[in-house]
Amino acid sequence: MAFDILCQKRSNGNTTFLAFKLILTSLDNSEHEHILQQLSMSQKTESPEPQHSPGRIFYGWYIVAAGTISSFVNMAVFMVGLSIFIKDLRDEMGWTLTAISIGFSLKTLETGILAPLSGYLIDRLGPRIMAIFGNVVMTIGLLMFANMHTMWEFYLSSFTIALGQGMGAHMAYITPVMHWFHNKRGMASSFLAMGRGWGYIGSLPITILLVAFGWRDAAAIAALVFLAINFPMALLLRASPEPYGWLPDGAVVPDQGSSKSDSKEVGKGDGSYTVKDAMKTRAFWFVLLANSIYSFGTSTNHTHFITHLRFTGFTAPSAAMVVSIYGAVQVLGRLSSGWIGDKMGRHRLLMWSFVLMGLGWIAIAFITPDRLWWVGLYYLTYGLGQAAHTVTQQTIVADFFGPKRYATIRGFMNPIGVMGGVLGPLFAGVMFDAQGSYQLAFIIIGPMVALGFPAILFAGAPQLIADPLNSKKSSAKEAVPIVDESENRES
Numbered sequence: 001m002a003f004d005i006l007c008q009k010r011s012n013g014n015t016t017f018l019a020f021k022l023i024l025t026s027l028d029n030s031e032h033e034h035i036l037q038q039l040s041m042s043q044k045t046e047s048p049e050p051q052h053s054p055g056r057i058f059y060g061w062y063i064v065a066a067g068t069i070s071s072f073v074n075m076a077v078f079m080v081g082l083s084i085f086i087k088d089l090r091d092e093m094g095w096t097l098t099a100i101s102i103g104f105s106l107k108t109l110e111t112g113i114l115a116p117l118s119g120y121l122i123d124r125l126g127p128r129i130m131a132i133f134g135n136v137v138m139t140i141g142l143l144m145f146a147n148m149h150t151m152w153e154f155y156l157s158s159f160t161i162a163l164g165q166g167m168g169a170h171m172a173y174i175t176p177v178m179h180w181f182h183n184k185r186g187m188a189s190s191f192l193a194m195g196r197g198w199g200y201i202g203s204l205p206i207t208i209l210l211v212a213f214g215w216r217d218a219a220a221i222a223a224l225v226f227l228a229i230n231f232p233m234a235l236l237l238r239a240s241p242e243p244y245g246w247l248p249d250g251a252v253v254p255d256q257g258s259s260k261s262d263s264k265e266v267g268k269g270d271g272s273y274t275v276k277d278a279m280k281t282r283a284f285w286f287v288l289l290a291n292s293i294y295s296f297g298t299s300t301n302h303t304h305f306i307t308h309l310r311f312t313g314f315t316a317p318s319a320a321m322v323v324s325i326y327g328a329v330q331v332l333g334r335l336s337s338g339w340i341g342d343k344m345g346r347h348r349l350l351m352w353s354f355v356l357m358g359l360g361w362i363a364i365a366f367i368t369p370d371r372l373w374w375v376g377l378y379y380l381t382y383g384l385g386q387a388a389h390t391v392t393q394q395t396i397v398a399d400f401f402g403p404k405r406y407a408t409i410r411g412f413m414n415p416i417g418v419m420g421g422v423l424g425p426l427f428a429g430v431m432f433d434a435q436g437s438y439q440l441a442f443i444i445i446g447p448m449v450a451l452g453f454p455a456i457l458f459a460g461a462p463q464l465i466a467d468p469l470n471s472k473k474s475s476a477k478e479a480v481p482i483v484d485e486s487e488n489r490e491s
Helices: 002-008 014-024 029-045 058-083 086-093 097-125 127-145 151-167 171-180 185-201 203-213 215-237 282-309 317-343 346-366 373-401 404-419 419-435 438-450 452-459 466-472 484-491
Strands: none
Touching: 058 086, 058 127, 058 151, 058 171, 058 185, 058 203, 058 215, 058 282, 058 317, 058 419, 086 097, 086 215, 086 282, 097 127, 097 151, 097 171, 097 404, 097 419, 127 151, 127 171, 127 215, 171 185, 171 215, 171 373, 171 404, 171 438, 185 317, 185 373, 203 215, 203 317, 203 466, 282 317, 282 346, 282 404, 282 419, 282 438, 282 452, 317 346, 317 373, 346 373, 346 438, 346 452, 373 404, 373 438, 404 419, 419 438, 438 452
């Protein structure tokens, strides 16, 4: 009986069947024939190799397109767009840059605190529901920002915007891509990152709105455009490919008349880590450290770079033009970074991105309207460095820990990692109020950002083990990969 049950399971290959046949030689003829029949049936029911369907467009690319467009809008409105209004807020409200920076820092802090819950809900409820919720809440927050008159209203609007961003307006578009792609994950991520690069170019129309209508009407129009574009993009999202007849990278699930519930078993044992096991690895903590270093720099850049340009003599349109050209560099850099990362290793490319961004901060410190060659150096260093980082950091968690719990693991990294994003804008704001310029702050930030290189270097990559039998052989220094308990009981 036990042997019958064993025979009903899928074979691991022809070698297993040869071994079984050797065992059969010691059995009597009746039992011999019975077991051979069972093995033959098992071989016939074994799933054929996944096939590609040339007549169908892989739906994963629709998800990439939705994520790319959403990334463009998020960057244009949320990341870059709001920073365009900082100088106008300072001039109209009479607030210090420190006070304004607190609002942006609190927004970043809240997004990080909400990340574990957001990641869990994305993995549980699906990215589509969370993306719709996040986009609606962010739109409400942006409209509140357009109509605020006091400091507490400014902080409340920042809280609401961060609530929407933290609950799915960004991660919900990235997470399904990690499930829909494996070998082509770098290429898919480069398209997502390219959308964020286009977002810098989106600062130009927002600046035109600012000049034409003032910052309040410009913010309100941007909020409505944000929802009009992002809402239909959210409707295109699907959590994973198997229930829809696909496997990662475009292979199709073999048709055996199975239901959606059957297809959920496809890819079981993919070696993905739980949050608990990921936390046992060295890689988790060093990636977290690197994320915090990056967040320190990039949050400062998003908050203060345009303001820095305007205080050094650039007009609002000329500052927007500098940022737009930077966006074009980002698009090219991010498009090529996916291909480069797949060739040389995304891990290695991520390391060198920190060095380039560190050099870029030195260039930023010396940018003025009469020293435009520093702008060119900024494009070649910080621009290309951030392009490479954006592509690789989206995939590094899936590469290291598997895609199954991608959103949850990233969510648990964010509360600590985001602390850099809280401190960076605040540090630059305090330094500006004390020094009257950003130059010293940016010079200090450069070497700090470059510390991301050794952080990723020391991270290493934990081994993903798909075969439950091999989990016992894993090093005690690394986390134990996920093994389905039901499979263990059946074995």
